[in-house]
Amino acid sequence: MPPLLSMRGIVKSFPGVRALRGVDLDLDGGEVLALVGENGAGKSTLIKVLAGAQPPDAGSIHLHGQAVRFTRPLESRQAGIAVIYQEFNLVPSLTAIENIFLGQEPAHAGFVRRSKEQQRANELFTRLGVAVDPEAPCRELTVAQQQLVEIARALAFDARIVVMDEPSATLTPQEVERLFSIIRDLRTRGIGIIYVSHRLEEIFAIADRVLVLRDGEAVAWRPIGEVTREELIRLMVGRRLEEEFPKRQVPIGPPLLVVRGLRCGPKVRDVSFVIRRGEVVGLTGLVGAGRTETARLIFGADCKEAGIVELDGRTVDIRSPRDAIRAGIALLTEDRKAQGLVLAQSVRDNFALPNLERFSFLGFVRRRAERQALARHIEGLRIRLASPEQPVGHLSGGNQQKVVLAKWLERHCEVLLFDEPTRGIDVGAKVEIYRLINDLAAAGKAILLISSELPEVLGMSDRILVMHEGRLTGELTDVSRATQEDILRLAVG
Amino acid sequence: MRRFLSDYGMALVLLLLGIYYSVVTFALQDPSGASGGEQLAREVLARLGPSARVLLVTRDTREDIAFADAARKHLEAAGVQLVGDVRGRPYDARAELERLVAAGGKLDAIAANQVTGSWAVLRHVSTRFPQLGEVPVVTPPRYWWPNFLKADNLRNIADQIVIIAILAAGMTFVVITGGIDLSVGSLIALSAVTATLLIRDVAGAEAATTGGMIGACLAAVALCGLCGLFSGAMVTFFQVPAFIVTLAMMLVARGLASEVSNGASIYQVPASFLWLGGGADLFSVPNGVVLMIVLYIAADVVMTRMTLGRYIYAIGGNAEAARLSGVPVRRVLLLVYALSGGLAGVGGVVMASRLRSGAPTYGLMYELYAIAAVVVGGTSLSGGEGKIFGTLIGAFIIAVIKNGMNLTGVTPFRQEVVFGVVLLGAVLLDRLKGRLRLRAKPQASKSS
Numbered sequence: 001m002p003p004l005l006s007m008r009g010i011v012k013s014f015p016g017v018r019a020l021r022g023v024d025l026d027l028d029g030g031e032v033l034a035l036v037g038e039n040g041a042g043k044s045t046l047i048k049v050l051a052g053a054q055p056p057d058a059g060s061i062h063l064h065g066q067a068v069r070f071t072r073p074l075e076s077r078q079a080g081i082a083v084i085y086q087e088f089n090l091v092p093s094l095t096a097i098e099n100i101f102l103g104q105e106p107a108h109a110g111f112v113r114r115s116k117e118q119q120r121a122n123e124l125f126t127r128l129g130v131a132v133d134p135e136a137p138c139r140e141l142t143v144a145q146q147q148l149v150e151i152a153r154a155l156a157f158d159a160r161i162v163v164m165d166e167p168s169a170t171l172t173p174q175e176v177e178r179l180f181s182i183i184r185d186l187r188t189r190g191i192g193i194i195y196v197s198h199r200l201e202e203i204f205a206i207a208d209r210v211l212v213l214r215d216g217e218a219v220a221w222r223p224i225g226e227v228t229r230e231e232l233i234r235l236m237v238g239r240r241l242e243e244e245f246p247k248r249q250v251p252i253g254p255p256l257l258v259v260r261g262l263r264c265g266p267k268v269r270d271v272s273f274v275i276r277r278g279e280v281v282g283l284t285g286l287v288g289a290g291r292t293e294t295a296r297l298i299f300g301a302d303c304k305e306a307g308i309v310e311l312d313g314r315t316v317d318i319r320s321p322r323d324a325i326r327a328g329i330a331l332l333t334e335d336r337k338a339q340g341l342v343l344a345q346s347v348r349d350n351f352a353l354p355n356l357e358r359f360s361f362l363g364f365v366r367r368r369a370e371r372q373a374l375a376r377h378i379e380g381l382r383i384r385l386a387s388p389e390q391p392v393g394h395l396s397g398g399n400q401q402k403v404v405l406a407k408w409l410e411r412h413c414e415v416l417l418f419d420e421p422t423r424g425i426d427v428g429a430k431v432e433i434y435r436l437i438n439d440l441a442a443a444g445k446a447i448l449l450i451s452s453e454l455p456e457v458l459g460m461s462d463r464i465l466v467m468h469e470g471r472l473t474g475e476l477t478d479v480s481r482a483t484q485e486d487i488l489r490l491a492v493g
Numbered sequence: 494m495r496r497f498l499s500d501y502g503m504a505l506v507l508l509l510l511g512i513y514y515s516v517v518t519f520a521l522q523d524p525s526g527a528s529g530g531e532q533l534a535r536e537v538l539a540r541l542g543p544s545a546r547v548l549l550v551t552r553d554t555r556e557d558i559a560f561a562d563a564a565r566k567h568l569e570a571a572g573v574q575l576v577g578d579v580r581g582r583p584y585d586a587r588a589e590l591e592r593l594v595a596a597g598g599k600l601d602a603i604a605a606n607q608v609t610g611s612w613a614v615l616r617h618v619s620t621r622f623p624q625l626g627e628v629p630v631v632t633p634p635r636y637w638w639p640n641f642l643k644a645d646n647l648r649n650i651a652d653q654i655v656i657i658a659i660l661a662a663g664m665t666f667v668v669i670t671g672g673i674d675l676s677v678g679s680l681i682a683l684s685a686v687t688a689t690l691l692i693r694d695v696a697g698a699e700a701a702t703t704g705g706m707i708g709a710c711l712a713a714v715a716l717c718g719l720c721g722l723f724s725g726a727m728v729t730f731f732q733v734p735a736f737i738v739t740l741a742m743m744l745v746a747r748g749l750a751s752e753v754s755n756g757a758s759i760y761q762v763p764a765s766f767l768w769l770g771g772g773a774d775l776f777s778v779p780n781g782v783v784l785m786i787v788l789y790i791a792a793d794v795v796m797t798r799m800t801l802g803r804y805i806y807a808i809g810g811n812a813e814a815a816r817l818s819g820v821p822v823r824r825v826l827l828l829v830y831a832l833s834g835g836l837a838g839v840g841g842v843v844m845a846s847r848l849r850s851g852a853p854t855y856g857l858m859y860e861l862y863a864i865a866a867v868v869v870g871g872t873s874l875s876g877g878e879g880k881i882f883g884t885l886i887g888a889f890i891i892a893v894i895k896n897g898m899n900l901t902g903v904t905p906f907r908q909e910v911v912f913g914v915v916l917l918g919a920v921l922l923d924r925l926k927g928r929l930r931l932r933a934k935p936q937a938s939k940s941s
Binding site: 325341344360 | 800804806810820877
C-alpha cells in the first residue's frame with residue numbers, strides 16, 4: 001500500500017538561494033513525523049510547498065499514490081492537508097465557531113445554519129476533549145485555546161494530514177501535555193501528523209520518526225528510537241556542539257537590581273527580588289503567570305501601581321522605557337517582531353534606535369560612528385547579513401535576535417532583562433546567545449532570564465525564581481540539584 | 494533595476510511627463526520680454542547698422558514694457574537714434590507716425606514684436622505714409638520651442654505648486670508616523686485671515702511696517718502650530734484616531750477663520766505685503782518657490798540626518814518597538830503634528846501674500862491635494878516609509894499634469910477626472926511595489 005503522503009525530489013530555489021535541493025518525505029497515516037533542522041534548513045519552505053503556498057521548481061507530491069499538484073493553498077486544503085502555522089490564521093473578532101467554519105459554512109441559499117454549526121463544533125470539541133467557549137471571539141481566547149480552534153478547524157475540514165509548525169512555542173508545559181494527548185488521539189484516527197519543532201525533548205516525547213533537514217537536504221530519516229539527542233543535534237548542526245548549556249560560574253558581586261513590592265492588578269502581585277552583579281537569575285512559571293509583566297513593569301513599559309526599583313542602592317524613578325534605558329536597564333522583549341524590531345527598516349536603523357543620543361551631535365546623526373559601532377557588533381556577535389542596510393525583517397530569527405542584542409549591548413546597560421531570548425531560534429544560535437549571557441555576567445552585569453524552557457532555565461541560571469498567578473511562589477538557590485519537577489511544583493502554585 | 498525604479502520611479506514619471514508635454518506643445522515662439530527686446534536690437538543692428546533711425550512700437554503690457562525697455566537700452570547703447578518709442582495701441586502708433594511725417598522726420602525702420610508688427614498700420618506703412626518711403630518693419634526672429642518649457646511656464650508651474658508642496662512636506666512627516674492631517678487646508682484659511690487681520694487691526698493696515706507684517710505672519714504660523722499641537726495631543730494622550738481629530742480641527746479652523754473675518758476677505762494690507770507671494774528677488778525665481786525649496790532641504794535634512802527623522806520613521810514602522818527602544822514617542826508625535834500645522838500656517842501666509850488679502854475660503858480641498866502629493870510621491874499611508882523629496886516630486890507631477898492639461902486645452906472637469914485616476918494609479922503602483930518586495934523576501938527568511 002502506498003504511503004499517505006510521499007514527496008519526492010522537491011527542489012525550490014529563491015533568487016540566490018536553493019532552499020530545497022531534492023528533499024524526499026514519506027508520511028504514513030497514524031504516524032507523527034518530526035521535522036527538525038536549524039533555521040534556514042528549509043523546513044518552512046517544505047511546509048509551504050506542501051501547503052500549496054509555494055509551488056516547487058521540481059519534484060512530485062503523491063497522496064495515496066496519486067500525483068497531485070498544488071498551486072494554491074485552497075487546493076492543498078481540499079486535498080485534506082491542514083497546516084497550522086505559528087501565527088494562527090484566525091480572524092480575531094470572529095467567534096471560535098465562525099472561525100472553524102470560515103470558508104465552508106454549512107449554509108442554505110446563503111443563510112448560515114447556525115444550529116448545525118454549533119452542533120458540529122460541540123462534537124469536535126468533545127472529540128478533542130477540551131473546553132473552549134465556542135461563542136467567544138478568538139481574540140479573547142488564550143494562545144492554547146486558539147491552537148485548539150485551529151485543530152478543530154482542521155478536523156472540520158476532514159484533514160488527513162495535519163502539519164503543525166512550532167505548535168508548542170507559546171504553550172505552558174501542561175498545555176503542551178494536552179496538545180500531545182490530542183496528537184496521540186489524532187494518530188489513532190489514522191491522521192498523519194508532521195510536527196515541526198526546535199524542542200528536542202518534545203520530539204522524543206511525541207514523534208514516531210524524525211526527518212532532519214540541513215541546508216535544504218534531508219540528512220536523516222529515522223525511527224525516533226534509533227537516534228539519541230546528541231546525535232540529533234549533530235545531524236542538525238552538521239558539527240558537534242560541545243555543550244548545549246555552556247554555563248560558566250563567575251564570582252557574584254553586590255546586589256545591583258533590587259525590586260520591592262512590585263504590583264500591577266492581578267498580573268503582578270507584590271513581587272520582590274534581588275539580582276547581584278554577575279548573577280543570572282532565571283524567572284519561570286506558566287504562561288500568564290506574570291513573568292513578562294514583571295519585566296515590563298521594571299522597564300517602565302507599563303505603569304506600576306506600587307513598587308520600588310533600586311539600582312546600586314539608589315532608588316530610581318522609572319515611568320517610561322526611556323527612563324529605564326537612561327538608568328541602565330534593557331529589555332529584550334519576548335515578541336521580537338512586534339516589540340523588538342521595526343521589521344521594515346534596516347539593520348542599521350534598528351541597531352541605532354536606542355543609541356541615537358550617543359551617535360548624534362546637536363540632533364544630527366554621526367553616521368560614521370553609527371556604522372563603526374554596528375560593524376563591531378556584526379563581527380562580535382557573528383550576525384550573518386548581506387548588508388547593514390538590509391531590512392531586518394529579511395534576516396532569520398537568530399540573526400534578528402542578535403541585532404536586538406547588539407542594540408542593547410551598544411547601550412552598555414547594567415541590568416539586562418531577557419524575555420524568552422531563544423524563542424524560535426535554532427540550536428547553533430541558541431548556544432551563541434548563552435555564551436553571550438555568560439560574557440555579560442562575567443562583566444558584572446545583572447541578568448534576568450525569563451524562559452518557559454525549563455532545561456534552559458536550569459542550564460543557565462545561578463538562581464531560579466518561579467511565579468504563579470502574579471506572585472513569586474518559590475526560589476531555587478541550588479540550581480545544580482534542582483529538577484524540572486521541582487520547578488513545575490512551584491509553578492502550579 | 495527594481496530598486497532604482499522603486500526609489501526613483503516617480504522622478505522618472507515626472508521626466509516622462511515633462512518630455513511628453515514638451516513634444517505636444519512644440520510651437521513657433523515669438524521672442525518676448527527682456528531677452529526678446531535684446532534679440533530685436535541685435536536684429537535691427539544686423540540689418541541696418543548703428544546709424545539707423547528707428548521707431549519702436551510695442552504695447553503697454555507688462556511683458557512688452559520689459560521687451561521695449563531692453564530693446565531701447567541695447568539700441569541706444571549701440572548708438573541707434575530712436576525717433577520714437579510708442580507703447581500703446583494701433584492708433585498711438587498712427588498718431589506717432591503722423592507726427593513724424595508732419596515734422597518731416599526720416600525713418601529707416603520700425604522695430605516691433607510679432608503682435609505690433611502685424612498691426613495694419615505698420616504692415617501698410619509704406620502705402621499709408623508714402624512720405625516716409627520704404628520702411629521695413631523689423632521683428633525679432635521666431636524660433637521653435639515647446640510652450641511647456643518656456644521659462645515663464647516653468648516658473649508658473651513652480652509658483653502654482655508652492656502652497657500645496659509646503660503643506661505636503663508637513664503631511665509627509667505625519668503620514669510617515671502612520672497618521673494623517675486633514676486640517677491643513679482649513680489652517681491655510683485661518684492663517685491667512687489671522688495674518689491679514691493682525692496687519693489691518695494691529696500693525697496699522699496699509700501703513701504697516703515690514704516688522705509689523707513679519708510679526709503678524711509669525712503669529713499666524715504660531716497659531717496654526719498650536720492647532721497642530723492640539724491635534725497631536727488628542728492623538729497621543731487620548732488615542733483618538735488622527736483622521737477624526739484632524740477632521741474636527743478642519744471644521745473648527747475653517748469656522749474660526751469665518752468667525753474672525755465675518756466671512757469677508759480682508760484686504761487692508763500694504764502693497765509690500767505682496768513680496769513673499771509675488772516677488773522674485775533671486776535670479777527671478779519667485780520668493781515663494783525659494784521658500785519652498787529651503788523648507789524641503791530642511792525637511793530632508795531632518796528626515797535623513799537627524800535623530801528626529803529616525804524617530805519618525807521608527808514610530809511609523811513599529812510604535813511599540815520604538816517606545817521600548819527609548820524613543821520619546823509622544824513628544825515626537827506632538828512635534829510632528831505641530832510642524833504640520835505650522836507649515837500649513839506658512840502656506841496660508843504665502844497665499845495671503847500672493848492674493849494680498851485673507852479670506853476664510855482659502856485652501857479649500859488643499860488637504861486632499863497635499864495627501865495626493867504625498868501618496869504620489871511614494872509615501873506609504875500605513876506609515877514607516879517615504880521620502881521628503883518624493884513628496885516634492887509628487888507635488889510637481891500634479892502641477893505638471895495640471896499645467897500640461899491647461900496648455901493642451903483640457904477642460905477643468907476632465908482635469909478632475911484625470912487627477913482621480915492619477916491618484917489611484919499612484920496607490921496601485923505602491924501596492925505593486927509591495928508585492929514585488931514580498932516576492933523577493935522569502936529568500937532570506939526561509940525557516941522560522
